Amino acid sequence: MVSERGLQVLRAIVQDYVDTREPVGSKAIVDRHQFGVSAATIRNDMALLEDEELIAAPHTSSGRVPTDKGYRVFVDHLAELRPLSGAQRSAIGAFLADTGDLDDLLVRTVRTLTRLTGQVAIVQYPSFARANVSHVEVVHLGGTRAVVIVVTDTGRVSQRVAFLASEPSAEETAQVKDAMAALLTGESVRDGAVAIARLLDADPIPGRDDNTRIVLRTLAEELEEFRHDRLVMAGSATLARRESDFRGSIYPLLEAIEEQVTLLRLMGEMVADEQGLATSIGRENEPFGLAEASVVAGDYDVTGSRARLGVLGPTRMDYPSNLAAVRAVAHYLTRLLEEDEKAR
Numbered sequence: 001m002v003s004e005r006g007l008q009v010l011r012a013i014v015q016d017y018v019d020t021r022e023p024v025g026s027k028a029i030v031d032r033h034q035f036g037v038s039a040a041t042i043r044n045d046m047a048l049l050e051d052e053e054l055i056a057a058p059h060t061s062s063g064r065v066p067t068d069k070g071y072r073v074f075v076d077h078l079a080e081l082r083p084l085s086g087a088q089r090s091a092i093g094a095f096l097a098d099t100g101d102l103d104d105l106l107v108r109t110v111r112t113l114t115r116l117t118g119q120v121a122i123v124q125y126p127s128f129a130r131a132n133v134s135h136v137e138v139v140h141l142g143g144t145r146a147v148v149i150v151v152t153d154t155g156r157v158s159q160r161v162a163f164l165a166s167e168p169s170a171e172e173t174a175q176v177k178d179a180m181a182a183l184l185t186g187e188s189v190r191d192g193a194v195a196i197a198r199l200l201d202a203d204p205i206p207g208r209d210d211n212t213r214i215v216l217r218t219l220a221e222e223l224e225e226f227r228h229d230r231l232v233m234a235g236s237a238t239l240a241r242r243e244s245d246f247r248g249s250i251y252p253l254l255e256a257i258e259e260q261v262t263l264l265r266l267m268g269e270m271v272a273d274e275q276g277l278a279t280s281i282g283r284e285n286e287p288f289g290l291a292e293a294s295v296v297a298g299d300y301d302v303t304g305s306r307a308r309l310g311v312l313g314p315t316r317m318d319y320p321s322n323l324a325a326v327r328a329v330a331h332y333l334t335r336l337l338e339e340d341e342k343a344r
Helices: 006-021 026-032 038-052 067-078 086-096 103-115 169-184 188-202 210-227 237-239 251-259 261-269 282-288 318-343
Strands: 120-124 131-141 145-152 157-163 232-234 276-283 292-304 305-314
Touching: 006 026, 026 038, 026 292, 026 318, 067 169, 067 276, 067 282, 067 318, 086 103, 086 318, 103 120, 103 232, 103 305, 103 318, 120 261, 131 169, 131 282, 145 210, 157 210, 169 188, 169 210, 188 237, 188 318, 210 282, 251 305, 261 282, 261 292, 261 305, 261 318, 276 318
Parallel strands: none
Antiparallel strands: 120 232, 120 305, 131 145, 145 157, 276 292, 292 305
């Protein structure tokens, strides 16, 4: 069993290794930290930590580095979140202020996170299945083209071009628009999708022409898109700069960033603490093919539901600073979304 001093030695090893990228020896710990004991005593503590598989020797030198298990103990019991500086908080507020819509806000959010942490930043779109449709518009673009627009009460706007069967008159366009608005306005995205599916299952649609059927199909595609989880990411280039921090190839991480499905599953399965923060470290990510990486995530709230944002990087990361940055940005994003909701 590891003593309290042994755990503090683990804290010192993690902090020094993150700062220097070099394996940490007993003499370095004595020189940098005030333990009040000899290097020989620290070596005994390190031997016990190694027996518990919390640290390991990367090669034949006397230095040790944290293992994935060691990082886990550090994050769970030893890490103290470092408050962001006033300048960092001001930067978050300035960069996220005056955003145009949700898409713009989330893009700015990941850019802010990657600037604060130097890691790949990830933000999950909220699930809009419980959002309500507030507006439907059908705009004739000329010929057989029309754009179909859906707006929800969460501020999400989606638009898609429909290629009609025939060129509609202004009156026909207005009739289709009014019919779609009557069908969907005030309905949840989920219920609206069900209502459209029922109409499309009716063949032919009573009182509906081919153009209306095409608009219905387009709306069905839009509402389905609203229900799908998506990620916005920034900072992928940081992986190349940090390639030496990975024991193996960074290709699995790049593939996960490109495909998104793996990261969505991983972030969805991470268990948050009472502060809404979660970490998944190294081998804990092995089922997702990301055993070389760590993810730090936090919850943010929107319209009564939760989504996640976070950072992805090597296991050798500054967990206290990254956790603090994720928490601060998540809180700020929640506040902005709440203010936007009240203003509606």
